[in-house]
Amino acid sequence: MQHSREKLSIRFYKYFISYSVMLLFVLLLLGSILYGRLHDIVSTNAETVSVSILAEFRKNTESRLTEMERIALKIPLNTRLSPYALANDGYESYQMMHEIRSYVAGNTFIYDMALVYGYQEEVQVIGTSGTYKLEQFLQREYAFEQLDLDQLVNVAAVAKQPILLPVQLGATSERNIENYFLYITPLAGSYQEAPRMALFIISEQQFLGSIKRILQGYEGYSYILNEQNERLAFTTFGTVTKLDDNAMLEQLLEIPSTQQEWKWNKQQMSLIRLTSELNGWTYMLVMPKQQFLKETNELRQMFIITVLVIFGLGLLLAYLFARNHYRPWRKLATSIAGFHSNKELGHTDEYSYVSEAVGYLSSENERMTTRMKTRSRLLKEKYVYYLLHGDVRKMQELVQLLDTPQFLMTYPHYAIIVLSIDDQPNYLQLPRAQQQLLQFGLSNVWEELAEEVGSSYSMEVTANHDVIAVVNFDDVEQGYTLLKQQAHKMIAIYEQYFRKTITIAISEPFTGVHEAEHHWRQAEESVQYRYYWGDGQVIMYAAVVAFLQNEREMDVASLFEKLFVMLKQADEIEAEMIIRAISTLMKQSGVTPIAATKIWQQLLSHMIREMKSMNESLGIYCEEEVNRIVLEELRQLTDVEQAIIELCYHLADYIEYQRESKSFVLLEKLMQIVDQHYTDNTVALDSIAEQVALSPSYVTRYFKDQTGYSLIQYLDKRRMDEAKILLKTTNLKISEIIEQVGYVDEANFRRKFRKQEGMSPMQYRELSRGE
Numbered sequence: 001m002q003h004s005r006e007k008l009s010i011r012f013y014k015y016f017i018s019y020s021v022m023l024l025f026v027l028l029l030l031g032s033i034l035y036g037r038l039h040d041i042v043s044t045n046a047e048t049v050s051v052s053i054l055a056e057f058r059k060n061t062e063s064r065l066t067e068m069e070r071i072a073l074k075i076p077l078n079t080r081l082s083p084y085a086l087a088n089d090g091y092e093s094y095q096m097m098h099e100i101r102s103y104v105a106g107n108t109f110i111y112d113m114a115l116v117y118g119y120q121e122e123v124q125v126i127g128t129s130g131t132y133k134l135e136q137f138l139q140r141e142y143a144f145e146q147l148d149l150d151q152l153v154n155v156a157a158v159a160k161q162p163i164l165l166p167v168q169l170g171a172t173s174e175r176n177i178e179n180y181f182l183y184i185t186p187l188a189g190s191y192q193e194a195p196r197m198a199l200f201i202i203s204e205q206q207f208l209g210s211i212k213r214i215l216q217g218y219e220g221y222s223y224i225l226n227e228q229n230e231r232l233a234f235t236t237f238g239t240v241t242k243l244d245d246n247a248m249l250e251q252l253l254e255i256p257s258t259q260q261e262w263k264w265n266k267q268q269m270s271l272i273r274l275t276s277e278l279n280g281w282t283y284m285l286v287m288p289k290q291q292f293l294k295e296t297n298e299l300r301q302m303f304i305i306t307v308l309v310i311f312g313l314g315l316l317l318a319y320l321f322a323r324n325h326y327r328p329w330r331k332l333a334t335s336i337a338g339f340h341s342n343k344e345l346g347h348t349d350e351y352s353y354v355s356e357a358v359g360y361l362s363s364e365n366e367r368m369t370t371r372m373k374t375r376s377r378l379l380k381e382k383y384v385y386y387l388l389h390g391d392v393r394k395m396q397e398l399v400q401l402l403d404t405p406q407f408l409m410t411y412p413h414y415a416i417i418v419l420s421i422d423d424q425p426n427y428l429q430l431p432r433a434q435q436q437l438l439q440f441g442l443s444n445v446w447e448e449l450a451e452e453v454g455s456s457y458s459m460e461v462t463a464n465h466d467v468i469a470v471v472n473f474d475d476v477e478q479g480y481t482l483l484k485q486q487a488h489k490m491i492a493i494y495e496q497y498f499r500k501t502i503t504i505a506i507s508e509p510f511t512g513v514h515e516a517e518h519h520w521r522q523a524e525e526s527v528q529y530r531y532y533w534g535d536g537q538v539i540m541y542a543a544v545v546a547f548l549q550n551e552r553e554m555d556v557a558s559l560f561e562k563l564f565v566m567l568k569q570a571d572e573i574e575a576e577m578i579i580r581a582i583s584t585l586m587k588q589s590g591v592t593p594i595a596a597t598k599i600w601q602q603l604l605s606h607m608i609r610e611m612k613s614m615n616e617s618l619g620i621y622c623e624e625e626v627n628r629i630v631l632e633e634l635r636q637l638t639d640v641e642q643a644i645i646e647l648c649y650h651l652a653d654y655i656e657y658q659r660e661s662k663s664f665v666l667l668e669k670l671m672q673i674v675d676q677h678y679t680d681n682t683v684a685l686d687s688i689a690e691q692v693a694l695s696p697s698y699v700t701r702y703f704k705d706q707t708g709y710s711l712i713q714y715l716d717k718r719r720m721d722e723a724k725i726l727l728k729t730t731n732l733k734i735s736e737i738i739e740q741v742g743y744v745d746e747a748n749f750r751r752k753f754r755k756q757e758g759m760s761p762m763q764y765r766e767l768s769r770g771e
Contacts, residue, residue, distance in 0.1 A: 012326040019318035023311065031307055035300070050272045050285060057214050057222065058274050058283045064109045064210070065183070066278070069162055071103050072185035072198040075115065083117040083196070086126050093131055101128045109210070111180065111203040115187075118195040125199070142180065142201065160186070161279065164232050179204035181233070208235045220269075220287030221248065227280040229253055240288070252284065261289070329354065381459045384470055388416070390517040411454050413476045414516065415483060416507040417469040418523040419446060419458070419490070421500055422535035425633055427465065435465070441498055442467045449486045449493075453479055466527070468520070480509050487538040501536040503527055508541050531593035531637050551590030556582060560603060563648075564610040572652035576645045583641045597631050600640055604629070611651065621654050666692065667706045670699065674711070678718045679742045685711055719743060720756060727765045734761050 075081050080099050085092040096115070104113050114127035114137060125137040132141060165182040183200040190196035211222060212235065219238025223245075226232055234245045248264065255262055255271065262269045264286070272285045336357050379398055386394045419442050421427050427435065443458040446469055450456030454473030461468055473479030487504040494502050505526035507519035522541040529539050529547065559582055566574040582603070586596050604626045612619025625647050634640045673691055677683040688711060689696040703711045719741040726737045735746060743749045753761050 011329055012322055015322035015325050016318055019321050020315060023314040023318055027307055027311055027314070031303070035303055050270060050287060051274070053215060053218065054272050054274050054283055054285045057211055057285075058276060060210055060214060061224070061283075062276060062278050065162065065164075067107060068110065068183055068198075068200050069185055071107070071113075071200075072162070072187060075198055076188040081115060086115075086117055086124055086131065093126065096126050097128060097130065100126065104128055109202065109206060110200050111206065112201040114199045114201075116195065116197045116199055118193070123195065162186070164226070166230070166232055181207055204233075208233065211235055212237050215285075218287060219291055220285055221245070222286075223249060223252070223282075223284040225282040225284065229282065232281070248286070252286070262286070380457055384457055384459050384468075387470060387513055387516045388468070388520045390514050392514060395513070409472070411472045411474040411479075412511055413473050413479060413509050414511070414513070414519070415471045415473070415480065415509050416516065416519045416523045417446070417456075417458075417471060417483075417487070418505040418527045419467040419469065420503050420505070420527050420530075421465065422503055422530070422635070423501070424465070424635065427500070438498060438500060439465070439467065442494065442502065443469075445493055446490055449490050450483075453482050453486060468523070470516070476509050484538060484540065491536055491538065495536065503530045503535055503537055503539065505529075505539045506541065528593045530635060531596065532587060534636060534638070548590050548592070550588065551592075554585055554589040554591060554599070556585070556599060556603070559585075560606055563603075564607065567607075567610070567648060567651050568614060568655065570652040570656040572649045575648040575652065579641060579645050579648065583637055586637065596637065596640075600631055600644065603644070607647075607651075614655075615658070618651075618654060618658065622651055625650055666702065670703055670711065671714075674715050674718055678715055678722070679740060681742045681744050683715070683742070716752070720752065723749075723753070723761070724757075724764065727761055728768045737761075 078099060079085075080092070080095050085096055100113050100115065104110050112128055114125045116123060116125050116134060118124075123134040125132045125134050127137060127141070129141070162183060162185040165184065181202040181204060183202055185198045185200070187196040187198060215222065215237040217238075219240045220236070221240065221243075222233075222235050222237065223231060224233040231245075231249060234249075236242060243265075251264070252262070252271070257273060260271055262271045268289045270285075270287050270289045272287075274283045275281070276283065332354055336354065383395055383398045386392075386398070421438060421442070427438070430438075439460050443460070446458055446467070447456050450469065450471055453471055456469050456471045458467050458469035460466070471483060473483065483506060487506060490504060491502055494500060505523045507522040507526070510516070510519050522544075526539045526541045526544050529544050530537060532547070533539065559578055563575055563578045566572075566578065582599075586599070591599070608619060608623050608626055611622035629643050629647065631640060634643060669692055670688065673688050677688075685696045685700060689699040692699065694702075700711045703709065703714065707714065709717065723737050723741045723743075726732055726740065730737075732740070734750075738744075738746050738749050750761065753764070757764055759767070
């Protein structure tokens with residue numbers, strides 16, 4: 001049998017890539033840590049090696065210098081080398097040369113040696129080859145032409161420790177030209193007038209050769225500086241190129257002592273310094289840093305190779321892990337492919353395929369569950385509907401179909417509950433989805449609370465958006481009391497979480513299901529009594545019965561008549577008191593909400609008729625205002641009362657406005673008569689009243705009520721105002737002005753003018769013209 005090659009989907013490659021990326025991340029993380037650690041170790045090791053090399057270099061140099069100082073300490077103790085032996089010359093001088101040769105022969109580091117003794121302004125030198133004056137020895141024997149002899153003697157005489165002079169170019173008596181170091185060591189008893197010193201001549205080649213042997217295998221530059229940072233010695237080692245060592249030294253002296261790296265001619269250099277505790281000299285090594293990175297590069301190559309090998313092995317493991325995790329998904333996807341026929345498996349991602357299949361099955365299951373729950377709820381709602389209407393036969397037929405055989409039949413006692421959302425106008429303006437949410441919350445919260453009483457089932461009544469619940473409970477007294485408590489709790493919870501108030505009406509308890517319809521009517525009737533008791537209340541049917549026991553005939557005809565009289569007089573305060581009296585009488589007389597609504601409708605109808613009897617426009621206005629009041633939407637007596645009181649205020653304002661409008665027309669007529677006839681000195685109150693067909697007393701009283709002046713006062717004021725205008729604008733005589741404005745008596749005019757203006761007419765004219 002031939003086995004077909006297994007097809008790999010994108011799921012396998014997702015696993016493989018995930019494991020590979022994870023492996024790469026781990027390798028990068030660990031590799032960076034390990035590489036950084038190795039680099040630090042190698043760098044630290046390179047620095048340690050450099051310091052140890054320089055320390056060896058310093059140790060070797062100091063040991064040679066110490067040996068020469070030890071020789072200098074022995075000289076004063078050797079009687080054959082005393083200054084007096086040098087002064088006697090002859091055999092003793094020969095012995096001194098022999099002793100000096102023995103010191104030179106015993107130390108390969110020393111090329112030559114001489115003792116310098118000064119006495120009576122003369123400085124004598126005895127060396128391995130003879131006795132000389134200092135000038136002869138240094139300038140002829142070694143030809144140190146650049147050496148200042150006087151300065152040398154003075155410095156050496158006062159020096160407290162040995163002095164190494166910088167390298168000097170000299171030529172020996174055999175004409176060997178070479179660089180030498182002069183190491184001058186003061187002897188005991190030396191002072192400025194009689195200096196004594198040991199003069200060691202050291203070959204530069206010998207001195208630096210020992211340094212190069214120590215630094216063999218490395219490349220770089222070395223310096224020895226005295227305490228004043230003056231160069232004593234400099235050498236290169238390895239294959240580095242020669243350079244201007246003075247220029248390098250100048251830059252090195254500017255670098256802080258803590259700095260260990262330095263760039264010279266675009267090359268990174270490692271800088272190591274050590275200071276001698278013996279003489280304060282500074283030893284410096286300047287080495288290209290690249291030579292120390294050789295080991296680092298080798299380690300880097302080994303590290304990269306190791307990482308690549310590990311990564312290759314990791315890819316193999318990633319492949320194996322991916323196959324191991326992929327196979328169960330492939331097997332699962334293949335097994336459910338027959339159930340999920342909407343889509344072929346092929347190269348599809350198995351995880352997505354399985355997820356889609358599970359989602360499809362889940363949605364199918366959810367739809368099926370929803371249909372079953374909907375069917376169950378519809379059956380239960382039908383059962384409750386038949387129960388409320390007393391149809392026992394249909395109830396028994398539905399019981400066989402219910403998923404709960406003992407539905408609402410567990411306990412012997414029942415009660416019908418009506419849960420009604422208050423403020424229906426605002427509720428009906430909400431979107432349908434929000435209305436359904438409020439209804440759903442009303443039903444579910446109540447059913448949870450009712451579980452403490454017994455079993456309960458609720459359903460919505462579409463007509464008035466109320467929720468009706470049937471509660472089945474055991475003990476009638478305890479259960480009924482607990483039912484009332486849960487109703488109060490329901491009101492508080494609904495207001496807290498849904499921001500709406502509800503009214504709950506509870507019927508009397510009953511036992512037989514055939515009584516359910518009657519008690520449903522009780523609850524429906526009870527909920528209407530929020531008309532008197534307000535929103536957010538629990539209304540027991542027993543309280544409604546007690547209220548109805550006060551029922552008696554209510555005579556409102558006399559109150560209606562009083563109300564209409566007050567309205568005609570525009571007395572809104574009295575009208576308000578009468579409306580409140582009617583409301584109080586309704587409560588005291590046990591009037592049902594339906595009967596109360598009929599009384600208010602009767603009142604409004606009579607009101608329209610009475611207003612029309614006054615005048616047509618008032619009747620039309622009243623009818624428009626009444627049509628704004630929809631009594632059926634006002635579920636509380638206080639709301640109806642307030643609406644009708646506002647109507648009375650509007651009507652009173654309208655009536656008052658009509659009266660004022662008529663009064664304004666009369667006032668305009670009277671003013672017009674005065675303006676037209678004030679120049680007539682015969683015009684009087686009687687003639688004016690006659691023109692408007694009113695009595696003089698009414699006219700003067702009315703005019704004063706409207707303006708604050710009596711009609712005669714207004715006439716006199718009009719004449720006086722005209723007289724002042726003529727005084728300002730004309731040159732008429734006073735007598736002519738008096739005649740024109742309607743006055744007869746000039747003396748009377750002058751007296752009135754002075755009383756009003758505080759000056760005579762002539763003075764007024766002069767003042768107004770500025771004369």
